[in-house]
Amino acid sequence: MAADAQNMDALYQEIILDHYKRPHGAGLRDDGDAEVHHVNPTCGDEITLRVHLDGQTVRDVSYHAEGCSISQASASVLNDLVVGQPVDRSLQVLDEFQRLMQGKGQVEADEDVLEDGIAFAGVAQFPARVKCALLSWMAFKDAVAQATGKDQA
Amino acid sequence: MAADAQNMDALYQEIILDHYKRPHGAGLRDDGDAEVHHVNPTCGDEITLRVHLDGQTVRDVSYHAEGCSISQASASVLNDLVVGQPVDRSLQVLDEFQRLMQGKGQVEADEDVLEDGIAFAGVAQFPARVKCALLSWMAFKDAVAQATGKDQA
Amino acid sequence: MAAAYDVARVREDFPILQRRLAGDLPLVYLDSANTSQKPRQVVDAIDAHYLAHNANVSRAMHQLGAEATEGFELGRTKVAEFIKAPRREEVVFTKNASEALNLVARVLGDAGRVREGDEIVISQMEHHSNIVPWQQLSQRTGATLRWFGITPEGRLDLENDPITERTKVVSITWVSNMLGTINPVQQVIARAREVGALVVIDASQAVPQIPVDVAELGADFVAFTSHKMVGPTGIGVLWGRYDLLAELPPFLGGGEMIATVTMEGSTYAEPPARFEAGTPPIAQSVGLGAAVDYLTELGMQNVAAHEQAITAYALERMLEIDGLRVVGPQEAVDRGGAISFTLEGIHPHDVAQLLDSRGIAVRAGHHCAKPAHLLFGVQSTTRASFYLYTTEAEIDALVDGIRHTQKYFGA
Amino acid sequence: MAAAYDVARVREDFPILQRRLAGDLPLVYLDSANTSQKPRQVVDAIDAHYLAHNANVSRAMHQLGAEATEGFELGRTKVAEFIKAPRREEVVFTKNASEALNLVARVLGDAGRVREGDEIVISQMEHHSNIVPWQQLSQRTGATLRWFGITPEGRLDLENDPITERTKVVSITWVSNMLGTINPVQQVIARAREVGALVVIDASQAVPQIPVDVAELGADFVAFTSHKMVGPTGIGVLWGRYDLLAELPPFLGGGEMIATVTMEGSTYAEPPARFEAGTPPIAQSVGLGAAVDYLTELGMQNVAAHEQAITAYALERMLEIDGLRVVGPQEAVDRGGAISFTLEGIHPHDVAQLLDSRGIAVRAGHHCAKPAHLLFGVQSTTRASFYLYTTEAEIDALVDGIRHTQKYFGA
Numbered sequence A, B: 001m002a003a004d005a006q007n008m009d010a011l012y013q014e015i016i017l018d019h020y021k022r023p024h025g026a027g028l029r030d031d032g033d034a035e036v037h038h039v040n041p042t043c044g045d046e047i048t049l050r051v052h053l054d055g056q057t058v059r060d061v062s063y064h065a066e067g068c069s070i071s072q073a074s075a076s077v078l079n080d081l082v083v084g085q086p087v088d089r090s091l092q093v094l095d096e097f098q099r100l101m102q103g104k105g106q107v108e109a110d111e112d113v114l115e116d117g118i119a120f121a122g123v124a125q126f127p128a129r130v131k132c133a134l135l136s137w138m139a140f141k142d143a144v145a146q147a148t149g150k151d152q153a
Numbered sequence C, D: 001m002a003a004a005y006d007v008a009r010v011r012e013d014f015p016i017l018q019r020r021l022a023g024d025l026p027l028v029y030l031d032s033a034n035t036s037q038k039p040r041q042v043v044d045a046i047d048a049h050y051l052a053h054n055a056n057v058s059r060a061m062h063q064l065g066a067e068a069t070e071g072f073e074l075g076r077t078k079v080a081e082f083i084k085a086p087r088r089e090e091v092v093f094t095k096n097a098s099e100a101l102n103l104v105a106r107v108l109g110d111a112g113r114v115r116e117g118d119e120i121v122i123s124q125m126e127h128h129s130n131i132v133p134w135q136q137l138s139q140r141t142g143a144t145l146r147w148f149g150i151t152p153e154g155r156l157d158l159e160n161d162p163i164t165e166r167t168k169v170v171s172i173t174w175v176s177n178m179l180g181t182i183n184p185v186q187q188v189i190a191r192a193r194e195v196g197a198l199v200v201i202d203a204s205q206a207v208p209q210i211p212v213d214v215a216e217l218g219a220d221f222v223a224f225t226s227h228k229m230v231g232p233t234g235i236g237v238l239w240g241r242y243d244l245l246a247e248l249p250p251f252l253g254g255g256e257m258i259a260t261v262t263m264e265g266s267t268y269a270e271p272p273a274r275f276e277a278g279t280p281p282i283a284q285s286v287g288l289g290a291a292v293d294y295l296t297e298l299g300m301q302n303v304a305a306h307e308q309a310i311t312a313y314a315l316e317r318m319l320e321i322d323g324l325r326v327v328g329p330q331e332a333v334d335r336g337g338a339i340s341f342t343l344e345g346i347h348p349h350d351v352a353q354l355l356d357s358r359g360i361a362v363r364a365g366h367h368c369a370k371p372a373h374l375l376f377g378v379q380s381t382t383r384a385s386f387y388l389y390t391t392e393a394e395i396d397a398l399v400d401g402i403r404h405t406q407k408y409f410g411a
């Protein structure tokens, strides 16, 4: 870990900075099936996120996020990866992303599943930032659970 | 202090053991002017003490004490020293006894005032036992204050 | 003594046990139920934390902050594993066992889980820290406090059972700090379950000396304290079932325990943070983690076996003394390593003083268990208590010291 | 810098300041408002306590117990002298400043000194630990919480004074941990006195950096925390006027805080014991005592002067940076050594991360002061905070680091 604390380029991959500067799907859109508000109590970063379902498909994920580059970019990548997917598939992607983030930098992620998301591999080496990367994903998980009537797992 | 922790005879003077075995004036007698109950929270030792005044004179101090040799002997000595004395004088004796006990073994006590009480000089070297020696005296102080209508100082 | 367990080796880890007292006498420390001594390993861990990794936790994002957070949270993980907690988030750090017990009593009241007309059950052998919070809760709510009695032998009186359909909480000590009794907590828990009462176990004397598995135990809350288990002062533990903790309102308010704060109101974090307001005992968690490692290394089975053996030896030797009365079970069966006793005609203070003059450290007084003393008709007792570093030679010194005391006071 | 004050010498006492971080970079610790570093003297005092004098306090009558009690109570005496308390019994040990503030809020409610219809006054620049306990008290009692505002410059808004005849308690921070503002607490106290309100001062950031005289101050309660004043974690202080403490009911119940316990009810000890249930933070009092000695040795006037000088230097250098906005007073007048700032277009997390990659430890977030952040229209800030070991070279490193960050993010 020691050396990584210095290696900012591992953390701030170009892909991440791009998503941060031009987030995909940002903004809250009408008629979501569930809306949640999540906060990172450490730093106060917040996200309001809505899932819009179409039967068993994620039609849209709309959101308003205030936070650092990592949390904003992560919300943007989330939007890319789950919109248009079956709900089940979206939760598999979530699992894979979570596995990557909690792997302390030891985990190989599946690029086919995570696409741009693999850029977050570097974040996993910064324990304090893992929460930033997961903020939107945990909000998504919560919202899906509410929209589909299941309890939050 | 180090050497004193070992010197039991400095603590348990013959005079103290005598008072302990044959306490003077023990027992609660009727028509006190004030009754107090004091507890040493450290060890649970207790004393119930009554002062019986006669105008400005301490006619009697009666008490029921449960406690160690030091606390019992001290109540006995208290009885000796204050019964029959003017209230003011009894409080001077109390001050002198308190000065001796809190002097950490560095204080010379006035034998004319304290009589048998100077046997407690050794107790002053045992910080944990000072409270035992003072239990009855603090109760006396409290009771006198109540009996004479003054607040406890 | 268990063959595998080498007390002499263990003692090398505790520099204080080499202390010479007044008169150049060696220390004979028989006051471990009051607080245990600390091995060098624990002190070193605290040192290393302060000198190389000190920072505030959670809220710091820098390298030092990450290290401090890792150390602090690792302490939590180690404690959770030590007591076999299903989740590490079930371990709430408090300042001591007393705060842990107060926390439970307060939040159960605030949550309306104990109300007027309800009953709370404790026992007469509880430590004041497991009495006063429940008295206070009764006063606040109008609930009634009921008590398990104690048999003349010093056992929990299960025959006369105060648990009723109205009982909402049962809070019982696992091991008595005064009588030494190890209570059949499983039976009490089963009984409480029948009436749907919550169960709190005061494990302050249990976790240090017997292997504990909270998952198997089946209580709702378990409280204990670091300083009695070779850990630092300033930190205690409340273990609680996660679903229950997650339902309960916060205790103290402040930094770290919130989700968000606005002028209109605040929302609270998930457990354990919800119950840990302000800067937590960071270095103390590191130290407690090292203590737990130390105990695990020795093996809690071995620690328990040693405690059992040394207690049996002490009981046997002490009961040989004329005029000595053990207050508590006389047999080393279901019995921890605390032996309270009286000597005929000699006040416990005076006993302790004489023993101290020979370098033997015991405690005299009510041991924060006044109701139990009252029951046995004594105002105070002298207590010798043993731990993983206690030797038979120390018990022999105690016995010699007691005889000397009797001679000194001519009793 | 004051001529008498030799920062380089002071730094030698803090081994952690020699730490090398990732990439073999030296540590630049600018997070002292979060927690301070500890000098070797404090760590050594804790060590010596555990390894040679460890025992439980008050209740132990043996030599080790006497030594431990002496060490523990000496910590109290030192703290009392440090803040010029009229009596040492006015110093109550808690686990941190948060517990101290909760204690006051709880017992004032329990004593009926705050009731429905009454008002409690705090300010928008309070730390969550001085907000949430009062919100909770309001909820429990039906009292109304009212707030001092903050001027655009970051000062307490005394013009729009929320104190009324109904105000029962005013609780205000002396030095803001976010804005750095040193508040005119004397004025607030005088105003509170006019309406007969009690005054609580959160001195968590004040006691570490300015000379404090509670007798002169004239407040009723003062709370602070050891870990921010070069002392250990796990201990905080509530100072209270003795007569007031003596009137108030207890907070937590348990061992040490009682006079007597019976099955029918309990009576409580005098202050400070009444408010210190259970085994207290013994080793931590010893450590805090050593911390106070350390600060006294340096001289609090010198510490304050150094803080003032280094803050002035930092403000001057930081305000040169384009796009940097200081949230809080821009002048080093009535200002403590915490500077919160924003950088245009870069989130505080990212600023802190980039600085950390250069070994510079700052904090990013809401600093447990969400209402103040909201008021200034920011969700979070980056905060650099200084203490008695901070050098101008470290400020220069910070300024370089900020410029580097701006370049990195192309802002």
Ligand SMILES: Cc1ncc(COP(=O)(O)O)c(C=O)c1O
Pocket (backbone or CB within 6 Å): C255, C277, C278, C279, C280, D033, D034, D096, D097, D098, D099, D127, D129, D130, D173, D175, D176, D177, D202, D204, D205, D225, D227, D236, D368
């Ligand atoms: C102004 C202020 N008040 C209260 C606190 C709380 O102190 P602690 O976390 O030690 O309880 C802090 C520090 O975090 C603070 O800066």
Ligand SMILES: Cc1ncc(COP(=O)(O)O)c(C=O)c1O
Pocket (backbone or CB within 6 Å): C033, C034, C096, C097, C098, C099, C127, C129, C130, C173, C175, C176, C177, C202, C204, C205, C225, C227, C236, C368, D255, D277, D278, D279, D280
């Ligand atoms: C059985 C029991 N419960 C509770 C406590 C309280 O522990 P602490 O003083 O650490 O709060 C003790 C120890 O004093 C104890 O022996």
